[in-house]
Structures are given as structure tokens and as C-alpha cells.
Amino acid sequence: MNWQDFEQEQPFAAKMLKSSIEKNRVAHAYLYEGERGTGKRSASTLVAASLFCDNLQSNFIPCGDCVNCKRIKNGNHPDIHIVEPDGLSIKIEQIRSLRTEFSKSGVESKKKLYIIIDAEKMTIPAANSLLKFLEEPNVETTAILVTEQPQRILPTILSRCQTVSFKAIPVEVFTKKLKEAGINNTKAPLLATITNHLQEALALDGDDWFAQARKIVLNLYEVQKKGALYAMTSLQDEWIHHFKEKAQIDLGLNLLLLIYKDILYIQLGKEERLVFPDWREKFAADALQTSSRRLSEQMSAILEAKRKLNANMNPHLLMEQLVLNLQGGPSCV
Numbered sequence: 001m002n003w004q005d006f007e008q009e010q011p012f013a014a015k016m017l018k019s020s021i022e023k024n025r026v027a028h029a030y031l032y033e034g035e036r037g038t039g040k041r042s043a044s045t046l047v048a049a050s051l052f053c054d055n056l057q058s059n060f061i062p063c064g065d066c067v068n069c070k071r072i073k074n075g076n077h078p079d080i081h082i083v084e085p086d087g088l089s090i091k092i093e094q095i096r097s098l099r100t101e102f103s104k105s106g107v108e109s110k111k112k113l114y115i116i117i118d119a120e121k122m123t124i125p126a127a128n129s130l131l132k133f134l135e136e137p138n139v140e141t142t143a144i145l146v147t148e149q150p151q152r153i154l155p156t157i158l159s160r161c162q163t164v165s166f167k168a169i170p171v172e173v174f175t176k177k178l179k180e181a182g183i184n185n186t187k188a189p190l191l192a193t194i195t196n197h198l199q200e201a202l203a204l205d206g207d208d209w210f211a212q213a214r215k216i217v218l219n220l221y222e223v224q225k226k227g228a229l230y231a232m233t234s235l236q237d238e239w240i241h242h243f244k245e246k247a248q249i250d251l252g253l254n255l256l257l258l259i260y261k262d263i264l265y266i267q268l269g270k271e272e273r274l275v276f277p278d279w280r281e282k283f284a285a286d287a288l289q290t291s292s293r294r295l296s297e298q299m300s301a302i303l304e305a306k307r308k309l310n311a312n313m314n315p316h317l318l319m320e321q322l323v324l325n326l327q328g329g330p331s332c333v
């Protein structure tokens with residue numbers, strides 16, 4: 001990742017970190033928090049490169065070519081340490097060895113940086129040991145704690161860190177990234193909507209179950225327009241055999257919801273937001289036959305079904321109720 005990508009994906013986090021580097025006011029400790037796939041780890045390496053590069057380009061962009069940049073890229077810079085969970089947790093020995101390592105003066109310079117990945121996985125003794133380390137005054141050391149679950153980090157540690165929040169990557173930015181990674185134009189918008197994680201999107205892209213799921217949901221949408229009987233048949237023949245586990249049913253409902261959203265986007269003239277671009281013509285015809293009020297009723301019915309699913313209602317019953325609620329043309333306005 002480079003600063004340009006970082007600024008596109010995480011405008012707030014990037015701006016904050018860049019300005020602290022520019023002003024030479026890098027904090028003693030940071031907490032990078034945000035969901036999986038939001039680029040926290042790549043950002044920590046980028047910041048490290050910007051701090052250590054011998055030949056910073058304009059705009060504080062690391063050159064990528066000097067000894068320090070190369071070592072960071074290869075993960076073997078002597079003054080940068082990355083601590084990751086050893087099995088399920090980060091153990092006190094790992095933090096102790098980090099402290100021992102850092103008590104020696106810097107190999108290359110006095111500057112040192114460490115990154116703790118999945119910091120919430122520190123055991124209590126490990127966290128307490130880190131806390132002592134954070135309390136030791138050491139101006140040239142920077143700590144970056146990375147986590148998806150900041151609520152599981154000791155408040156005493158949190159209070160010593162400057163929090164940098166990583167948000168979900170904007171859908172249009174992530175769609176572009178997926179296309180660059182080789183996902184085709186038809187599939188990229190949908191995948192970017194249901195996940196924020198590149199590897200997950202690539203896996204779904206090649207997944208037969210997901211391809212089939214998309215087809216079944218679109219088919220259910222099509223047949224339910226013809227009447228309740230058709231919809232029930234489609235449920236019995238396809239849906240219930242494919243969507244079995246709770247997470248699968250939830251995904252199916254999300255896909256269904258996105259269909260109604262697409263039709264609403266067409267009504268609103270925001271066709272660039274469609275996640276089923278290959279269905280544009282069909283949806284455009286449907287958009288003329290319905291009202292935005294009816295569409296929002298249908299979307300509410302799907303959200304209600306998601307809530308019932310969460311409350312462990314029988315999934316067959318829940319789906320039957322849903323297709324009945326989706327029935328019918330536009331309500332009289």
C-alpha cells in the first residue's frame with residue numbers, strides 16, 4: 001500500500017497519520033482499530049517506512065528503494081519488531097523479549113518501532129508487561145497496536161494510545177480495487193458491498209456456492225412477482241436446500257435486499273450504484289411498475305425477516321411469511 005491508496009481507502013486515518021509525520025509529532029503509541037480488511041496492518045508498515053526511509057520523496061512518500069525501505073518490505077529491519085499471536089494469544093515472554101530487544105540502543109539509529117498485531121489477544125500478564133513498557137519514557141520508540149476489538153484491550157493501555165479508527169472502505173473505492181485484482185465488472189460491485197476484505201472477495205468470486213446463491217435469490221425475486229404459489233415452489237425447490245445455516249440464510253436475505261435497493265437506485269437515477277449491473281434492464285422495467293414506497297415496505301419486510309432469523313425463528317416459516325409480504329403490486333399512493 002502507498003499513501004495514495006491509503007488516503008483513498010481511509011481518508012481520516014491517513015490524514016491524521018500523515019500530518020503527524022509531517023509535523024514531526026509522531027505519538028509514542030497508537031491504537032489502529034477497525035474491522036478486518038480495512039488495511040490496518042498495511043498502514044502500519046507504510047507509516048514505518050515513512051518514519052525510517054533515508055530518502056523520503058515529496059509528500060513524505062517512502063522511496064521504496066533505500067536499505068531501510070527494503071528491509072521493511074522484507075520484514076527484517078533490525079529496529080522494527082512485529083509481535084503476532086503465538087497460537088491463540090500473545091504471551092508475556094513475547095512482550096518480555098520485545099522489551100529486552102528494545103532496551104539495547106537502536107542498531108541503525110536510536111529510532112525504534114514495534115507493531116503488535118491482534119493486540120486484544122495479549123494475556124493479562126502480557127498486557128501488564130506492555131503497560132510498564134509504555135510507561136517507560138523512551139522518546140524514540142513508537143508503538144502501533146493493531147486490533148479489531150478495541151473493547152477487549154485494557155483501559156490503562158488504551159489511555160496511553162492515540163486511537164486511529166479504520167472505517168469500512170468506501171464501496172466505490174473497493175469495487176475499483178476488486179476490478180484491479182481481476183474480478184469482472186459484473187461481480188465486483190456486489191462483492192464489494194458484501195465484504196470489505198480482498199481475500200474474502202476473491203474467494204467468493206471463485207465460489208460455486210456463492211454463484212448458485214446469487215442465481216437462486218434472483219430467481220426467487222423473479223418468480224415471486226408472478227404470485228405466492230410460484231414463490232413458495234421456488235422456496236421449496238431451491239432456497240431451503242441451498243440456504244441451510246443461519247449465516248447462509250442471512251447472506252441470502254442480504255442479497256435479496258440488494259435487489260430491491262438496486263430497483264430503488266434506478267428510480268432515484270443512481271444507476272452507477274447498482275450491484276447487479278447485468279440485471280439493469282429487467283430492474284429498470286420493474287422500477288416503472290412499482291413505487292418507492294412499496295419498495296421500502298419490501299425492504300422493511302426483508303429486514304424484519306433478518307431480525308426474526310436472529311431471534312431463532314424457524315427459517316422455513318420465516319421465509320414463507322417473507323414471500324407473502326413481498327407479494328403484490330404497488331400500494332395505492
Ligand SMILES: [Zn+2]
Pocket residue numbers: 052053054055056062063064065066067068069070
Ligand atoms: Zn526509502
